[in-house]
Amino acid sequence: MDELISSLVRGLGLGGLYALLGVSFVIIFRATGVINFATPALMILGAFFTGAFGNAVGLPFWLSVLLGMAIMAIIGMIIERVALRPMVGRPAFSAATVTVGIFIILLIISGRLIGSELLTVNDPFGLDTVIVFGATIFTVDIARFIVALVAIGIVGLFLARSRTGLAMRATALDQETSLAQGINVGRMFGLSWGIAAAMAALAGALLTAGSSGIETTVALVALKALPVIILGGLDSIKGSVVAGIIIGIAESITRTYQPIYAPWLGANFDVIVPYIIMIIVLMVRPYGLFGTREVVRV
Amino acid sequence: MLAVENLEVVYEDVILVLKGVSLQAPQGSIVALLGPNGAGKTTVLRAITGLLDVHRGRITKGRVTLNGTELNSLSAPQIVSAGVGQVMEGRRIFREFTVEENLRAGGYTASRQQISEGLERSYERFPVLAERRKQVAGYLSGGEQQMLAIGRALMAQPSYLLLDEPSLGVAPKIVQQLRDLIVQINEAGTSVLLVEQNAAMALSVATHGYVLETGRIVMDKPAAQLREDDDVREFYLGLHGNERGSLRDVKQYRRRKRWLS
Numbered sequence: 001m002d003e004l005i006s007s008l009v010r011g012l013g014l015g016g017l018y019a020l021l022g023v024s025f026v027i028i029f030r031a032t033g034v035i036n037f038a039t040p041a042l043m044i045l046g047a048f049f050t051g052a053f054g055n056a057v058g059l060p061f062w063l064s065v066l067l068g069m070a071i072m073a074i075i076g077m078i079i080e081r082v083a084l085r086p087m088v089g090r091p092a093f094s095a096a097t098v099t100v101g102i103f104i105i106l107l108i109i110s111g112r113l114i115g116s117e118l119l120t121v122n123d124p125f126g127l128d129t130v131i132v133f134g135a136t137i138f139t140v141d142i143a144r145f146i147v148a149l150v151a152i153g154i155v156g157l158f159l160a161r162s163r164t165g166l167a168m169r170a171t172a173l174d175q176e177t178s179l180a181q182g183i184n185v186g187r188m189f190g191l192s193w194g195i196a197a198a199m200a201a202l203a204g205a206l207l208t209a210g211s212s213g214i215e216t217t218v219a220l221v222a223l224k225a226l227p228v229i230i231l232g233g234l235d236s237i238k239g240s241v242v243a244g245i246i247i248g249i250a251e252s253i254t255r256t257y258q259p260i261y262a263p264w265l266g267a268n269f270d271v272i273v274p275y276i277i278m279i280i281v282l283m284v285r286p287y288g289l290f291g292t293r294e295v296v297r298v
Numbered sequence: 299m300l301a302v303e304n305l306e307v308v309y310e311d312v313i314l315v316l317k318g319v320s321l322q323a324p325q326g327s328i329v330a331l332l333g334p335n336g337a338g339k340t341t342v343l344r345a346i347t348g349l350l351d352v353h354r355g356r357i358t359k360g361r362v363t364l365n366g367t368e369l370n371s372l373s374a375p376q377i378v379s380a381g382v383g384q385v386m387e388g389r390r391i392f393r394e395f396t397v398e399e400n401l402r403a404g405g406y407t408a409s410r411q412q413i414s415e416g417l418e419r420s421y422e423r424f425p426v427l428a429e430r431r432k433q434v435a436g437y438l439s440g441g442e443q444q445m446l447a448i449g450r451a452l453m454a455q456p457s458y459l460l461l462d463e464p465s466l467g468v469a470p471k472i473v474q475q476l477r478d479l480i481v482q483i484n485e486a487g488t489s490v491l492l493v494e495q496n497a498a499m500a501l502s503v504a505t506h507g508y509v510l511e512t513g514r515i516v517m518d519k520p521a522a523q524l525r526e527d528d529d530v531r532e533f534y535l536g537l538h539g540n541e542r543g544s545l546r547d548v549k550q551y552r553r554r555k556r557w558l559s
Contacts, residue, residue, distance in 0.1 A: 040338065089352075089354075162323045163402070163406065166399060166402055166406075167403065167406055169395070170392055170395070170403045170406075173392050173393075173394055174390065174392060174434075175352070175393070176349060176352045176386075177386065177390040177391075177392065178385055178403070179348075179349060179375065180349065180373040180374065180378070180384055180390075181404050181407075181450070181454070182374075182375045182378030182379055182406050182407035182478060183375060183380065183403070183405050184373075184404050184456060195313050202505055
């Protein structure tokens, strides 16, 4: 029982991270129809800036997280303006390929920035634990889950209620008609990149909080957002949250119980569970749980 | 005055669609632009509203002016802010949005106060929309969608409203309503440029009419004269004098007949 509770909470923490990354993908996909493969690098870069503000400048953790998100939002908008705006009107595949290039560039830049020293985001959690119902729980997991939900909630409210959010959703539906209403479509693209990059940065800061340091290899974690958006539906924020939690818990439960009940599957089987789920979803329900029921080629 | 002068538009750098079109819509008027499929009517509207680049089109000659200021170099959102609103062909409402969200999207350039006034005015003008304000717009009937599209365009309080085929695909009874609506909008102080294939409807409200064929203006007369014009009566109003002729005769006749010949 203790084990179950701890792995559920760890799953929720992971799920919060995956949901953030999923939302980052979904926001760009909805606005521009492009899958942004640069997300993992944006995440690492965001973690780096958060760490830099925390360590070098000595700011408190949450302030440095906010600053890291702000910087990444600006970088995201610059990337959109420079590299992706010229691709508007071209096939989504070409634009997605551009994002792969950006991924590689940003990954190398962040590798240089981080250097060989071990950098942490200077978070207050470390390996602190609390005991709930006799189970040991890492506080960082609780923080991850709550902060992710709050951040996604704010973005959701912004999209649903504000005038700019309405304009962003309109742009996602029909660009030409949005232009005819006086909506500056290019600015909406930039804004969606800004929000997506800030979400990725937050995910990076939360991911590297706890024990691990900031390394470029952590970027691979962000790829788990792909199973999340496939399961949740490419164009659904709600889907990202639900799917993020499902995948986080599935991974965490597998990590706890698979070595006991199915040791013949080998070590680290939990790492591939999200991808197995992705393949199954693609076979039975390719538009995901909440996605629009039409085939979108990626 | 909204004026188009010697406009030449090219799509994809090779397809010449407008070959020197000039037309004028004075303040307070309703101007009709008639013409068959593919004549370039929608292209004229795109050129005015800055939507050509979306379709890989370009103005190669001529200019569009609003009260003397040139609009060619402005972007579509800037042109909306300058006071030119439009209802695109096929209504193009945001189907997944509610009625109210559609209207609010139309008021993107307006101030907060203008939006709440605009919503009130729209619901007053279209009681159907008021009933369905929280419904998804895609489930409205064709006529209701057309009213929503017009209401949405009016949210920005344009001084000029461009309507592209509002009668397309709506019931004859609704066409009558739309006609009355256009008169109402005009009386409320908005000048209208009406692009139509339904010439009978357009000429019954317009003060002036232009006929566009294969990228050229072939007729430019007050609407009353166009209504009496023999060629317009035959080709656009479907009337052949007083007697009904055989369709075969019509075909042969049309083949020989040219405008302005």
